[in-house]
Amino acid sequence: MGNALNGIGIVCLTVGRLRMAVKILEKRLELACEIGDLRGEGNSLNNLGRLYQDLKNYDSASNCYSRRLEIARSMGDRKGGANGLMNLATLCHEKGAKDGTRRVGWQ
Numbered sequence: 586m587g588n589a590l591n592g593i594g595i596v597c598l599t600v601g602r603l604r605m606a607v608k609i610l611e612k613r614l615e616l617a618c619e620i621g622d623l624r625g626e627g628n629s630l631n632n633l634g635r636l637y638q639d640l641k642n643y644d645s646a647s648n649c650y651s652r653r654l655e656i657a658r659s660m661g662d663r664k665g666g667a668n669g670l671m672n673l674a675t676l677c678h679e680k681g682a683k684d685g686t687r688r689v690g691w692q
Contacts, residue, residue: 653669
């Protein structure tokens with residue numbers, strides 16, 4: 586069910602139904618947390634971060650990406666960790682926070 590919710594959320598994001606995508610991806614995140622699915626939680630946070638970034642809700646995007654990075658590190662998931670760092674750096678760049686980009690890379 587989690588993968589189905591994630592897929593539907595991504596479709597909503599793709600077709601511009603952003604508010605609906607938020608609700609669906611938040612439900613997916615809730616489900617992943619309830620069942621202890623760390624990988625699903627990380628993926629949900631990554632997708633929610635992208636969505637919040639598209640909505641220019643940079644604080645929420647940053648929180649999602651940071652939590653995604655923490656989960657990846659706790660799992661020893663180097664690819665997920667690299668993805669989390671890249672997303673945080675991209676977010677900082679989009680916001681125009683060049684010093685933040687350097688700081689994120691050295692955490």
